[in-house]
Amino acid sequence: MTHEGDVTPHAKNVGVGVKAVGHGEAATQLGFARAGAVTEAMKRVAQREGLDAELVRSEVAQGRLIIPANAHHLATSLDPMGVGLVASVKINANIGNSALTSSEEEERKKLHMAVHYGADTVMDLSTGGDIPQIRQAIIAASPVPVGTVPIYEAFTRVKRVEDLTPEILLQVIEEQAEQGVDYMTIHAGILLEYLPLVKNRVTGIVSRGGSLLAQWMASHHAQNPLYERFDDISDILRAHDVSYSLGDSLRPGCLADASDEAQLAELKTLGELTERAWAKDVQVMIEGPGHVPMDQLEMNVKLQQRYCHEAPFYTLGPLVTDVAPGYDHITSAIGAAMVGWYGASLLCYVTPKEHLGLPNEEDVRHGVIAYKIAAHAADVARGRRGARDRDDALSHARFTFDWEQQFALSLDPETSRRMHDETLPDGFYKEAKFCSMCGPKFCSMRITQTTAGLLEGEVPSGQPPAVPRESEASLPAGG
Numbered sequence: 001m002t003h004e005g006d007v008t009p010h011a012k013n014v015g016v017g018v019k020a021v022g023h024g025e026a027a028t029q030l031g032f033a034r035a036g037a038v039t040e041a042m043k044r045v046a047q048r049e050g051l052d053a054e055l056v057r058s059e060v061a062q063g064r065l066i067i068p069a070n071a072h073h074l075a076t077s078l079d080p081m082g083v084g085l086v087a088s089v090k091i092n093a094n095i096g097n098s099a100l101t102s103s104e105e106e107e108r109k110k111l112h113m114a115v116h117y118g119a120d121t122v123m124d125l126s127t128g129g130d131i132p133q134i135r136q137a138i139i140a141a142s143p144v145p146v147g148t149v150p151i152y153e154a155f156t157r158v159k160r161v162e163d164l165t166p167e168i169l170l171q172v173i174e175e176q177a178e179q180g181v182d183y184m185t186i187h188a189g190i191l192l193e194y195l196p197l198v199k200n201r202v203t204g205i206v207s208r209g210g211s212l213l214a215q216w217m218a219s220h221h222a223q224n225p226l227y228e229r230f231d232d233i234s235d236i237l238r239a240h241d242v243s244y245s246l247g248d249s250l251r252p253g254c255l256a257d258a259s260d261e262a263q264l265a266e267l268k269t270l271g272e273l274t275e276r277a278w279a280k281d282v283q284v285m286i287e288g289p290g291h292v293p294m295d296q297l298e299m300n301v302k303l304q305q306r307y308c309h310e311a312p313f314y315t316l317g318p319l320v321t322d323v324a325p326g327y328d329h330i331t332s333a334i335g336a337a338m339v340g341w342y343g344a345s346l347l348c349y350v351t352p353k354e355h356l357g358l359p360n361e362e363d364v365r366h367g368v369i370a371y372k373i374a375a376h377a378a379d380v381a382r383g384r385r386g387a388r389d390r391d392d393a394l395s396h397a398r399f400t401f402d403w404e405q406q407f408a409l410s411l412d413p414e415t416s417r418r419m420h421d422e423t424l425p426d427g428f429y430k431e432a433k434f435c436s437m438c439g440p441k442f443c444s445m446r447i448t449q450t451t452a453g454l455l456e457g458e459v460p461s462g463q464p465p466a467v468p469r470e471s472e473a474s475l476p477a478g479g
């Protein structure tokens with residue numbers, strides 16, 4: 001079942017200070033960090049973040065930073081990245097089919113779209129078709145960490161929910177770990193005794209995995225098998241260096257259910273499980289809500305940090321209002337920006353199709369851009385070194401009417417150029433000191449320059465543009 005002590009796949013990541021890892025010791029990034037070793041993956045994360053490698057090691061060792069990097073994926077197409085307070089805020093894009101629609105090719109296109117626009121991780125949430133084959137194709141093509149929710153595949157292997165066995169669950173988890181999945185959502189925190197806590201909720205249990213597990217527990221009158229077998233699961237994850245993304249089965253599905261007893265009871269259990277995973281050198285991040293009013297967001301981040309010992313927080317949005325189906329990339333990006341500012345480390349995107357249907361390629365693009373904005377705004381608000389350089393450079397380009405530079409620095413250059421071209425397509429207007437918004441006579445920036453010239457005898461050029469940091473400048477096209 002497990003491969004304790006299997007360190008071969010990590011050979012290229014054994015860093016300075018590591019001579020050997022003995023049989024039975026954990027060959028995970030957390031295990032190396034605790035042993036004082038700086039791995040190649042940690043060095044790469046340090047380079048991408050503009051941090052000292054020793055700081056990265058120290059944060060990984062304390063569980064505040066994770067490097068989701070399955071040894072098998074790391075040995076092939078993965079470019080290691082970090083999720084944690086010390087790193088820039090990251091975004092995840094969910095892809096994957098449903099039993100009703102999509103194909104392997106469509107999912108590959110979504111992966112490409114997500115990575116092109118700057119998704120830092122992707123989750124394959126496929127629930128139909130040949131799930132292992134689609135996942136294999138995604139892992140092979142993905143330079144970013146790939147996450148999954150193994151319980152989806154486990155439930156496709158049984159006819160009825162109550163037919164699921166702990167053995168099937170562990171088997172699916174192990175198969176996915178062997179395939180190269182970098183992190184897994186494991187819904188181990190929803191306990192049998194928490195089920196009565198949702199009876200007065202407006203939207204009940206909205207997590208797919210959580211609702212299925214609740215049905216299984218209710219039909220068997222038995223405890224959550226993911227909780228009961230948690231240490232066995234940790235052994236599997238450790239053998240391949242898969243990170244936990246501890247699932248929030250009891251997240252609120254509407255504002256009315258936010259921060260209720262069920263949600264917080266599960267969060268405390270996730271804190272307990274975090275320590276059990278760490279005891280086996282398995283990296284952990286914690287999934288969070290959901291739908292939460294803005295005034296409860298800071299409290300939610302603080303509680304997660306307290307209960308879960310500062311393990312990185314990975315939130316779904318949160319959506320700050322329930323009234324905008326079709327626009328939930330916006331309702332959720334507002335919450336995402338705020339929790340990112342308060343201390344969340346990874347923001348799971350929501351697309352305009354949320355609650356309405358399976359997102360297509362275009363929905364993925366809208367979701368990723370919305371979340372690049374949220375994550376970047378959070379980095380700026382956190383005062384992260386260099387985070388505002390790109391804003392300042394774009395503002396300078398804007399004030400000096402350097403349209404080409406303004407497009408190039410945009411998160412979505414194609415769209416900003418297209419919108420400018422809609423009214424002023426001629427090349428001449430790419431040097432014009434106005435656009436169609438106010439026109440030449442009312443262009444306030446042109447007027448400001450003229451006024452300053454009259455007062456000072458010179459035209460203000462604004463602050464000289466700072467050069468975006470490597471991590472910003474090297475983002476995939478469009479951001």
Ligand code: SF4
Nearest residue numbers: 435437438443444445
């Ligand atoms: S016309 Fe208005 S919107 Fe356009 S560049 Fe000038 S001030 Fe900005």
